[in-house]
Structure formats: structure tokens, C-alpha cells
Amino acid sequence: MVVYKQAESLKELEQILDLQQRNLPKNISQEESTKEGFVTVEHTLDLLKSMNDVCGHIIAVDDGQVVGYALCMHPQFAEDIEVLRPMFGEIDKALESKLNYMAMGQICVAKSHRGQGIFRKLYQTMQEKLPEGFDTIITEVDGKNKRSLAAHTAIGFTTLTIYHSDGKEWHIIMLK
Template identity: 35%
Template sequence: MITICVAESEEDVLAIKALQCDNLRSNVSIEKQKSDGFVINEYDVEFLFQICRTAPNIIAKDSTSKLIGYALTVLPENASNSPGLNELVSLINDTEFKGKPTKTLKYYIMGQVCIADGFRGKNVFDRMYDKHRELFGNSYDLLITDVAEKNVRSFRAHLRVGFEVLHTYKGHSTNETWHIIAWDWRN
């Protein structure tokens, strides 16, 4: 049985960090990146503690209470503590969503989502996003994130849940194509 809950302990934060390290693009083979996806940003433990103190962060645990997934909540004001997320907020604030300047809408950022090998394709991704909507749907207009075009599995999963492309850009440091995507919760 898989439980979807909120990260509440130091142990949870350290488990998030360990799962992140296991799935960093630099630690995953090209074949595995293509089939299972990857995460790019490596957050230090202090940043993970900070975001967990300021907003609920969703995690998934297996029947032994081992962390097997996470979906990180990053409020725009916390993004300045991460160069990649800070750049994302600037890009978001320069876009429009359905005819409105995005910066005039209340949004937060999915800082990263990751599911452990062996638990992918078991509805964990969708359930963590459902928990986000349950917790934040009445307080925010949009949930926004970005996905590297090369991360096909992640991009498809986000579109399946309800995200739509807000903006496409080339990353400054990598020259890769990225999609900023948004899930509209206003309806």
C-alpha cells in the first residue's frame, strides 16, 4: 500500500535528498533517462528544510514507510535561494497565461517531482498531484513547473494530469529546450 502524505520530519527531508541524488541526470544512464526520466536541479538539504518549513511538501511512502516519491512545493519567494528556480520565476513573470500576465495570478512552483525506480507507472505521480490540488486548489490559481524537452516521460505525465504549455525557451546554461507548463485551478 502506498501512502500520500506531507513531509513532516528531518528523516523525510533526508530521504527526499537521497531519492533526488539517486535520480539526478548526472547519476542516471542515458537509457534510463530516456525510459524513466530524471531530475536536474540538486537542492542542498538546507533549501529542502526551508521549503518544507514554509509550505506542505507532498511525499509518497510504501508499506514499510520508506519514501518512494516526492513533489516539492516552492513558493515564488523561496525560489531566490535556488538559481534555477529564480530564473524560472523571472521567466514566468514575463509570460501571459490565457490573456493575463502570469505575475498577476496566484501561483506556486512544483520544484521537482520524483518517483523511485520500481514505483513508476503505479499512479504515484497522479496521486501526489491530486494531493497538491487538494491542499492548494482553493488558495492558488496555477501550479507551474518546467520540464526539459528531453525528459519525455515527465513531460507526458504532466500533460496527462492537466498541465498545459505556458512558454518554451532555451536554457541559458545548457542550451536545452524547456517547457514552462501550468495547471489551471481556477475552474
Template identity: 30%
Template sequence: MNVKYSLVQTPLDVEKILALQAENHRDVVDADTAQREGFTSVRHEPAVLHAMNQAYPSAIATSGDTLAGYCLMMPQPFRARVPLLEPMFALLDRLEWRGAPLAGDPRWFVMGQVCVAQGFRGIGVFDGVYRQLRDAYAPQFNFVITEISQRNARSMRAHRRVGFETLHVYHDASANETWEVVVWDWRAG
């Protein structure tokens, strides 16, 4: 399969991201697939996702007209516009990474969601979209943070493989999920 990697260029790219995230949402994926292949937890407001991509385009993988995968760049100033993620940002305000507080440090961002379309899993697209994200943003940012449900073992394993390390683990009783906050540090050493 001829898969190409780039940043989001058009509003249509964003519409395709919204469609793929909806297909993979935990409310619609059957339990068996969710356990084997993972699921997404956030559905972005279209206007917010368009605005986020205008400010800082996300990384995408395409095969012809088909979106094969994406990895969302979520800059800190957008935190208030994705309410489901605000508790995570409030937690990040209290955490440190490598001895320095996260709060007040503009040189990190959140990877807001990663997804690989079903026919494209297990062939390197995950690594490809993350490589694209790093190529685009390592000049401006020191590290990227995301959180993964411990139920999503496939995603956890793939994130460790590209270089993410665990910063913090917490249980969200209201959603009955245990989350791992993970960091991929792009600085040498």
C-alpha cells in the first residue's frame, strides 16, 4: 500500500479525521475489537478541530483519497476548548517532567488522539504519523504528552515502541478508566 505522510492541508482532511474518529469511538466499537485493536475516547467539536489544525496542523497518513491515520497536535492554548480533556490538563498543571514543572512551560504540547484506519493497522502507519509529527514540531517543542487508557493495550505497546515513557498513572472513577500519562522527550539524552 502506498501510504504518504504529511500535515493537514485542507478542511477536507479535517472532515476525514472527524469521520475516522467517530468510527473508532468507544461507544460504537464492539467490545472484542476495542479489546484487540483499541478505541478513541474524544469526539472533537468540528469547529474546534478545524481551528486547531489551522493553528498547528496535525500529522496524517493518506493512501490516495483515503485517510489511513492521524495523530493530533493539540497546543496548550486549546485546552479550554476540549472540555473532556480539561481534567487531564489540570493534572498536568501539578506534574513535573525531568525535574521541571509542566505548568508555565510552553515547550510541550498534547498529542490529542491517534488513530490508524482498520485496513492500515500493523504496517507502520502508527510510526509514520508520529515521525511526521516529530519532524514538524521538534524544532519548536521539547516533548509531547498524551494519555492512554490502560484498557488499550495495543495503543500502549505502540506508544512505548516509538519512545513514550510513563510519567503518571491515575484512576478516573467517573469513567471507570485507569489512564497512563506518557511523554516522548525529543531532546537528546
């Protein structure tokens, strides 16, 4: 049975990093990245822990193993990951009002557990666990990651803006 919760241990953070590694473009074929999707950012354990200390990452655990995660990235970490810096600038430009938002820094579900509603439940749990005063969840998806864009749209994300950076088209999307 899959349990949804916030990450609490170093072991869980290490399992997040292991799952991340198995879904980076450098570790999967082009065909698999097109069909299954991929993750873009490679985190360090120190950064992942720092982010978790501010707002616990949401994880799906099955039989003691992390099989899915949604990383909570408080805007205070806007400068810590180079590839995400432009996203935070674009969010600030695109938001009409000063919403208090949590950035979802990355979401991933193990291949063995895809198609079982884990993606949707990770976001539901994230919404439930948002710190007091946060209005929405915002994230960005590489325009080439059609599987991820479709999955986010299916659970109610809408496009805030689209921009280009580092030769890629990025879709900033939000869930209220």
C-alpha cells in the first residue's frame, strides 16, 4: 500500500536522489525520455536537505521504498539552482498579484508505479501540507516533456507563461 507523507529521514532523501538519477536524460534513452518523460535538475543531498528543512518534500512510499516525490522549493531557494533562476524571475513578472506560492521543484514517479494515480496524489498531499499562508503551487515543465505537460494539465494546472531560456521552451504552470 502506498503511503503519502513528507520526507523525514536522510534515507528517504537518498531514495529521492536515487529515483532522480534513474530519470535524468543522461541516464535514459531519447526514446524513453519522449515516451515516459524525464527530470531536468540534479540535486545534491545538501540542497535537498536544506529545502526539506524549510518545507518537507512530498513522497510516496511503498514497502519502505520511495516510489514518487514532489519537491517543495520555497522561493528563498530561487538562486540556488542555476537552471531554475530564470523561472523565478518569470514567475515574478507574470504574477498579477503577489500570491504566496510554493514552487514544486520536481516531480517523479518510479516506472514501476506509473499509471496508478500517484502523480495526482502527490500534488493533493502537497496542497494539504503547504505552509500556512501559501495560495498556490507553481512549477515549470520543459516544453519537450509532453508527458509531464499532459499530466499536469489533467490535474488542473494552467499556463501562467511560456518563456525561452538556455535553448529550451519552458512552460510555467500553476495550480490554485
